[in-house]
Amino acid sequence: MYTNLMSIIREPVIVRPHDSLLHTVKIMTMEYVPKLIVADENEIPLGSISQKDVLNFIYRMGDRELDSVYVSEAMKKDIITVNSSIEPLEASQIMIEKKAPLLIVISDTGKILGMIIKSDLAQYYATLIRGIHKVSEYMSKNPITVNKDSTLDEVTKIILEKNIGRLIVEDNGKILGTITTTDLLYLAPVLKFKDLKIKVKEVMTPTIVVMDENEDLNYAAKLMANRKVKGIPIVSANGELKGIVTTTDIVRALTDEKVRKYLLELKLYTSTF
Template identity: 30%
Template sequence: MYVGWKMKTHLLTATPETSVFKAREMMDEHRISHLPVTDGKAGLLGIVTDRDLKEAWASSATTLSVYELTYVLQKLVIANVMTKNVITATPDMTIERAARIILDHKIGALPVLKNGKLVGIITTTDLMDVLLMALGLSDDTKRFSLLVRDRMGVLAQVGQLMQQADINIRSIMTVPLVGYKGIWQILLRTNAGVYEKAIETLQQGGFKVISEYVEDLTPFMPRD
């Protein structure tokens, strides 16, 4: 999946001259936490976040009355509080690369540029939605996992067992098991109606299935 497939394209933006007070109203009304700042022609100049506005509020509120605070915030503009050196993405960037950038830089969103113009934005909420979609989470499915060694053909073996049992895999994901070199988790999700049958099928095929949280993983480790 690529950023361009998941980014929001109907953007709410501000200009450097937009007041901090107005920006706060815009973000509250539309329930957003990031407001790209443009030149009015899709040229990205910066970004302002909910945290930026809270800090502007707090610093002004320490010495001013409510009336004075309102007046100051109406005069204070986005240019005074926005981040100018913005980390961005492109539509053809992979979702996992965007997630890595967001995590490494501890930010909440990436404005998306194409040919130097702002065309979208992707946020941590969008990335969480991708994760849930990849995991196949829905009310009519259930999940279980297998611990396997990193070897060629193990996914094909699981798929063959499911196919022979006429069970459709709704989603499948592989992740390394932290702290156990060479051991991977296979996370599978099937329709709730065939959940027990899927577990039994894999157990008969030689796999040890984890269907609930356990602290000790030793009994579920794959045999050599």
């Protein structure tokens, strides 16, 4: 095992099973936290709830108001708990193999101590790993795109059916922006009105940054951390869309054996000074 050179564990953000979905949306948007732990009054974890869980429930809940829906109705009960000594590479392996949105860190008595999400592991990569991977090795190729005039309902349906966190918005091959689960969460109260013809160009996040496929993956991880985004469109030298790199891709890169060897060499090098 390797020394945990930086903390990957963040303070837990907790909601109760009988909190309302409206309360959950407010916490997610105000504190900019994409995933929350659901726990009882003794801080024992019962489940988790993500932006996508919230959006999926809202999309199919009919005429119900957000303040009338309990967190317990939308949460996921299949959680993964780990202890506080978990190493970053081990956490990455678990997340990728189990397709886990977060890991809940618990004490020996089962109480919540913290949580780990993919952004934390991407930050770890950004801080320590350099010169090992190119963006092209880990980006998701042929990303799903939508036209700027697609409706909000169409976009929400694609995101939920494809189980993805973002779509790239284009117009005649030009990248205009992205629409993400975070963007949709701000519009949560209107998502149930599927007949509204709001166009994606009116609610998307304009693309501030794109990246060349030959860049170091470390640069992508740093940009994500600095810009507080979870995905960056990847283009060729002539501006053609080639893919998208996300925090999930960064976590996947951490499972590469080359990273383990790199960290061992780094540890040996720094211990000689």
